[in-house]
Amino acid sequence: MITLTYQYKLKVNRQQEIIHILDVCKSVYNYALSERKDWLNSRKCLADHCSLVSEYIIPADEPYPNYFVQAKNLTEAKKVYPILKTVNAQVLQQVLKTLDKAFNQMKSKGFGFPRFKKKMRSFVFPALSKSFLGDEYLNFPQLGKIRIRQSRKYPSGFEPKQARIIRKASGFYVSVSFQSTELVPDMTVGKTCLGIDAGIESFVATSRGDLIKAPRFLLKVQSKLKLLQRRLKHQVKGSNNWLKLQDKIARLHEKVSNTRRDWHFKLAHYLCDLADNIFVEDINFVSWSRGIVRKQSLDSGIGSFINEILPFVAWKRGKYYLKVDKNGTSQECPNCGAITGKKALSERVHRCDSCGNIEPRDTASAKVIENRGKNAVGLTVLENARGGDLTGIDWVKLGRSS
Secondary structure: EEEEEEEEEOOOOHHHHHHHHHHHHHHHHHHHHHHHHHHHOOOOOOOOOOOOOOOOOOOOOOOOOHHHHHOOOOOOOHHHOOOHHOOOHHHHHHHHHHHHHHHHHHOOOOOOOOOOOOOOOOOEEOOOOOOOOOOOOOEEEEHHHHEEEOOOOOOOEEEEEEEEEEEEEEEEEEEEEEOOOOOOOOOOOOOOOOEEEOOOOOOOOOOOOOEOOOOOOOOOOOOHHHHHHHHHHHOOOOOOOHHHHHHHHHHHHHHHHHHHHHHHHHHHHHHHHHOOOEEEEOHHHHHHHHOOOOOHHHHHHHHHHHHHHHHHHHHOOOOEEEEEEOOOOOEEOOOOOOOOOOOOOOOOEEEOOOOOOOOEEEHHHHHHHHHHHHHHHHHHHHHHHOOOOOOOOOOOOOOOOO
C-alpha cells in the first residue's frame, strides 16, 4: 500500500466556520485531558487522611476515561451542550483519538505528559465522500465546496482517504492523504554507494569529498526577528497592534521553515543523483538538540533531513537507504581500518600513522560509513571477489538487472 500526502492552499470563503470548528475541538481536547488528569490525580490521594489543599471527589469504582469511555460521554454531552452538534461527529472523535495517542506515546516512548492547548491549529476529516475531489475545489463533509490553489495535479490511481485542515500564519491549508492498494517492492541493492556523515561545521559530508554547509536560515532573519519581538514587548497584550506583530512574527517563522524545507529536498535529490545506495549514521538527534550544538542543529534541521526527508526522497527515487552503526566513525581509518584514537572536536583533520592517510575528518568519517554500509549489504565480499571491480557481477541474483 502506498500513501501520499499532498498539500494545497485553501481560498477560504468560510473562515469563521473553520475557526469555530477549531475552537470547539480545542474545548473538547482540553476537557478530555482534564478528565484523565483528574482521574489520575485522584488515585494519588493519601489513604489515611484527606489533603488540606484539595481533594478529587471521584468514586473508587469510576472507570479510567479512555477513548471508548470519552467517546460515549461525548455523545451524551451533545444533549446538554448543543454547540457540540455544530461540528462533524467524526472530527470530534478524531480529537479524542489524538489525545489517546498522546497518552500511549507517553507510556511507550517516554514522551512528556500531554498539555492543555491554547490554540488548536488543525483538525481532521477521517472519512471523505466519493465527490471530494473537484476541479479547483474540494468538497468537505461539513464545510461543503471550498476552492483551492491546485499547485499540483491529483495523483492518478489513488483514492483520498482523509483530509486535515491546517491554520498557518499565511492562511489555511489542507493536507490530503491519498492511498493506493498496490504493493511496493522492497528496494534492492544498487551498484554505486555513498556514505553521508552528518555534522555541525559541515551540514553533511560525503564519501566523495563533498563538504556541504547549510545556510544559516534563522541567523539571516535574526536581527529582524529581534526587532519585532522587542516591539511586541511594548504593546498591550490582545490589542490590534499586538495581534499584527504576532502575525508578522509567525509569518517570518513560516518563511524560515519553508526555506529550510525547500533546501532539504533539493539537497536530498542531489545526493540521490550521486549513487544507488545511501548509507548514513544511526544517530539520536534529540541529544544534539539538547547539547552545546543545539542552536546550530535546530537551525539546520539535520534531524528531520536524515530521518524523514532523505529516506522519503530515496524511496521515491528507487534508491537503497540504510543506517549503520555510528560508534567510532571518526576513530577509524577508512583506508586501512586502523583505530586512530579519540579526537577532540577542534581537530578537523584525520591522520593515520599506519598508512599515512591524511584527509578532512568529516570526509574520512563518511568513507567509514560507506565501508560499513558495504559490509552490511555484502558488497565488500563481491568487490574482493572481483578485485575491487563490481563489473561482471550477476546483479539479477541481488534483485537488480544489469
